[in-house]
Amino acid sequence: MLRLNIIIVICAFFGTISCQTNQKRLDTPKKNILEDAEIPYLKGESQQIFDPKPSPDFDENKWFTNDHCFVVDKKGKLHWFGINNPFPPEGKDLYRYHPYLGHLTSNSATKNWKREPFAINEIEGTEYIGAPFVVWHEESNRWVMVVEQWREKRQLEVYWSTDLVNWEETKTPILPNKLWVGTRDPHIMKGPDGKYWIHVVATGNEGMKQSQVLRIRTKDFVNFENPETILGIDDNEWATLIESPFLIERNGLWYLFFTYAHRRYAETLVIVSDNPDHFDYKKNVLTTMFGHAAEIISYKGKEYITSCGPEDAHYLNTHGVTMAELGWLNQK
Template sequence: MKSINIVVAIVVTLTISSCNISKAQINKPNEQGLSLLELADIPYLKGESRQIFDPKPAKDFDENKWFTNDHCFVTDKKGELHWFGINNPFPPEGKELYRYHPYLGHLTSNSATENWKRQPFAINEIEGTEYVGAPFVVWHDESNRWVMVVEQWREKRQLEVYWSTDLMNWEETKTAILPNKLRIGTRDPHIMKGSDGKYWIHVVATGNKGVKQSQVLRIRTKDFITFEDPETILGINDIEWATLIESPYLKEHNGLWYLFFTYAHRRYAETLVVVSDDPDHFDYEKNVVTTLFGHAAEIVNYKGKEYITSCGPEDAHYLNGHGVTMTELGWLKQ
């Protein structure tokens, strides 16, 4: 019994020492007086961002010019990369820009920057609501299937959940997420599994808790049926009626958190990156680590490489293919 107690004491002592060392290492930069901006690595685009596929399904599909916009990537269980995103023709006569979004595009590839193969539209609302907004897809461990959060436009714009077992066929729920808690225009979901075991849905919005500002919110859920009240993780005091930021993407890198988002109503192709040591709070005024060229950036890890994307715009420009572009993402150590 005495020897067992000695072993337990040694294990407890080593555990406490390990915790103390980790805590000291975490606190050491603050003791040196370094700011988050001094500690942060700086993300940058490595080389030219090139279009990875034509936004139009086929040359003879119709007579319209097509575009892509907000999108996401997911790797299936066989290792194939899937792209889902806004993929539509510019509105024909009688239809409105930003209201005519009938298709959600779907493509697959075995090489992130090339070999993209077009699949049938993931969602086709050409004879329905004529609107599908920005999607995000993740694997839901608890139900052993894929889940998509996407913006729909029924009686009004709202976030909804779709389910799939194969990433090809999607079952709609037609049920709005937190209809009494989220204002119209809450959109552009990003989803990740949090340290609390819940799924964190990040969206852009305004008016959370009565505050009129451009916001990034977090909505927590386990089952994508019930949802916790939204929390504001970033706010910019810039507006009174609608969010002016878009397309959040949250990533942990070397012990710090980086929130990427587009400030589209300042410059369409501008992605700001704010760094934090707390994933629940980001300070736009103090901790913007860099500005990247691109709209609605997504970060993709595939076959050992990390990429960053851009897309759009939804209105015609002469030197723009209106497709998704991609390049490697680099991190500059200070």
């Protein structure tokens, strides 16, 4: 009987410890991703890196820049590709008249930008070329560009180049039956699954009329997987109100930058996630930054963030593309 009582006491003791341990687990707060994340910020002044107009005597129009991208070539030179157009002449509509895709190069990021011939010139063609993104396609040993074109309608297309100067168009729309008209502003990265991730802004995916960021996966830029929604904001019924997504991974967390242009034109939101397939707008907005259509580029040991626009004509439209060094605040 004594032995039985001892066993009962021991079981009760360890049972109490087990209950206390389980209670501690229940009481332990869940990981707060906003507290673990580093906060991006602009270091110093955001300065103009080049004038939007090709030259003072190019024509009589004012010019503007908008969405753009950067790429470093195999010799270490930095290239800029982006929307770079005159304000439209009489009889042309601003958001339909986009004939040029600008191309500039530099060896220093913040200065010494040299204007190259337009990467794409549609002045006698479709009169439209939209936001581009360029990456190196390892599998075919070529540069690939995803860009918005406007033929019978607006659509995403693929262009190829071996030298970043001459571009071959495909004229083949990406997922024409699965992407809402107006899907645009591509960002491309190679994901941990070995596929290229094309991020675009859209609405209508899976029947949801939200402002969305979609991911389209591909290996060859010929065959594309169905679009996945990685961010959805229930804010509209007819079109996406966000623009220009840019996704990076940093120390195990994922940071999605995008412009909420139809709320504030020069507002870039940053949402953090530990899952690159899902970003929660309601819970995980990390910070709000100044800038429109922000791009992030690492060059010669420093990281930079850019802004551009606005595209609507007024006296502030001449600042072109601006750049600032990007810093990260560690909260710990």
